[in-house]
Amino acid sequence: MRVEETFQAERGLAGLDEYQLRRYPSWARWVPLAMLAHTVLAVVCADEHTRPAPDDLIPLTCNEIQHLLATLVVPPLSNVAHRLRWSEWRRRHQARSRTSHYRRQAATQT
Structure with missing residues (x-):
C-alpha cells in the first residue's frame, strides 16, 4: 500500500498525471521530461535525508x-x-x- 501511495504522489509531483495522449511525438517528449523532474526530486530528497536535520x-x-x-x-x-x-x-x-x-x-x- 505504501508503494502505491508513494507512486501516486510522485506522479502528481512530476507532472506525469497532467498529460493527455494525443500524438506519440509530443508524448515521447513529455514523459522523459517528467521522469527527469521526478529523478531530480528523488535525488535531492535522498541527499537531504542523509544529512542530519x-x-x-x-x-x-x-x-x-x-x-x-x-x-x-x-x-x-x-x-x-x-x-x-x-x-x-x-x-x-x-x-x-x-x-x-x-x-x-x-x-x-x-
Missing part, C-alpha cells in the same frame, strides 16, 4: 522540495525570504505532529 525540523520531503524549486524558478507573489520562512514553519509543524503521533502510538501500544 535541525532538532525541530523534519528533513525536506519531495513535496517541499518541489514547492521550493517552483518558488525559485517561477517569480513568486511574495518574496523568497517569506517562502523560506513558511517552509521552515511548515517543517517544524510537521516535526511536532510526527512527535505527537509517535507518542500517542506508543501510549496506545502499552
Whole structure:
C-alpha cells in the first residue's frame, strides 16, 4: 500500500498525471521530461535525508522540495525570504505532529 501511495504522489509531483495522449511525438517528449523532474526530486530528497536535520525540523520531503524549486524558478507573489520562512514553519509543524503521533502510538501500544 505504501508503494502505491508513494507512486501516486510522485506522479502528481512530476507532472506525469497532467498529460493527455494525443500524438506519440509530443508524448515521447513529455514523459522523459517528467521522469527527469521526478529523478531530480528523488535525488535531492535522498541527499537531504542523509544529512542530519535541525532538532525541530523534519528533513525536506519531495513535496517541499518541489514547492521550493517552483518558488525559485517561477517569480513568486511574495518574496523568497517569506517562502523560506513558511517552509521552515511548515517543517517544524510537521516535526511536532510526527512527535505527537509517535507518542500517542506508543501510549496506545502499552
